[in-house]
Amino acid sequence: MTNPYSATQWLQLSMQQQGLLQPFESLPALLQQLSYVQIDSINVVERAHHHVLHSRLPHYATSMLDQAMGDKSVFESWSHAAAYLPIEDYRFSLYRKQQLQQGDKHWFEPEHKVMREVKARITDEGPLNASQFKHDADVKNGAWWDWKPAKKALEQLFIQGELMVARRDKFQKVYDLTERVLPSHIDTTVPSDCEFAQHLIKRYLVAHGFGNLQQIQYLRKGLKPLLTKTLAQMCEQGDIASFTEPHTRQVYFYTRVYRCH
Structure with a gap:
């Protein structure tokens, strides 16, 4: 051709x-069309993902993204990068999550003992963010490769699908068990x-x-x-x-x- x-x-x-x-009527409809919006920490006037949404959605306010997370019409996952996706696409995130559960490496080697401890705390205490886990004050913290063990464990549990992001507080991820975040009607069949x-x-x-x-x-x-x-x-x-x-x-x-x- x-x-x-x-x-x-x-x-x-x-x-x-x-x-x-042509502008969209709602944030969920826009995400359905775009497939995902990459989450970006770059903050000039506002964080970069908000610019993407503002340019396509009339009367957009950053609170609309928090609301969409709250009503579970969107979720955070790893697409080709950290992203917001329509909740209907959740099952397709399981393809990569399954590979990671079976031993594929993402960024670093999983520390299974720390992962078990972190997950146990969230199971008992409810949603937590990384700052709520104590760590050695002498350990350097900065870029992602300097993350403390609990932060690495949280991210590994998140990327494998055992935890989801329930919300963000001042851009910090607040993690909870997947079964407490994911709506019950969502298909969880691995594609x-x-x-x-x-x-x-x-x-x-x-x-x-x-x-x-x-x-x-x-x-x-x-x-x-x-x-x-x-x-x-x-x-x-x-x-x-x-x-x-x-x-x-x-x-x-x-x-x-x-x-x-």
């Missing part, structure tokens, strides 16, 4: 799918390889309008063969279409999202 649209139409499509041409790959592809193409393999697999190690196979299958089935750009990369897209003229 040859390139079906002009550069202007591709730009219009990208802006349309990113919610920059198959095929289901997970299709989810990534569909989410990316709906959020951006089009993309290539390198973009879809961004910062997701080991998924290239699976995504390559799934993209080919989806093209054969007519779920998506593709064309080859001048630099020989296949560009994939959903024809049904086009409203360009």
Whole structure:
């Protein structure tokens, strides 16, 4: 297939799918469209993720994100980075969480004894943040690689799915047991390889309008063969279409999202 649209139409499509041409009615609807919003500590006027939401949602206020976390329409997880995601996508976060539970490494080696102690405190005391765990005052604390053992344990339990972020207090994560945070109606079936790959592809193409393999697999190690196979299958089935750009990369897209003229 040859390139079906002009550069202007591709730009219009990208802006349309990113919610920059027509405002959204609610924060959950916006997150459904974007797939996720990366959480960013950069704070110029306001933290970066709030800029993303403010530019797409009329009358946005930072309290709306706290409210969405409170009513459990969104949740925090690790996408390609720390992010807010629609709660309906929770089961797809289990794909990576299962791998981590089975021994895959995220940032550092799990300290299982500390993890058990940290989880036991949260089980008994309820939601806690990292500052509520004592540590050696002589241990350097700064960047994430200098985190105290309890903070590492909290993050490992979070990234594996045993804990969730219940809320944030002054941008600090407050952790609780997953079963006390996750709504009871949410599907917790771990997706198959095929289901997970299709989810990534569909989410990316709906959020951006089009993309290539390198973009879809961004910062997701080991998924290239699976995504390559799934993209080919989806093209054969007519779920998506593709064309080859001048630099020989296949560009994939959903024809049904086009409203360009």
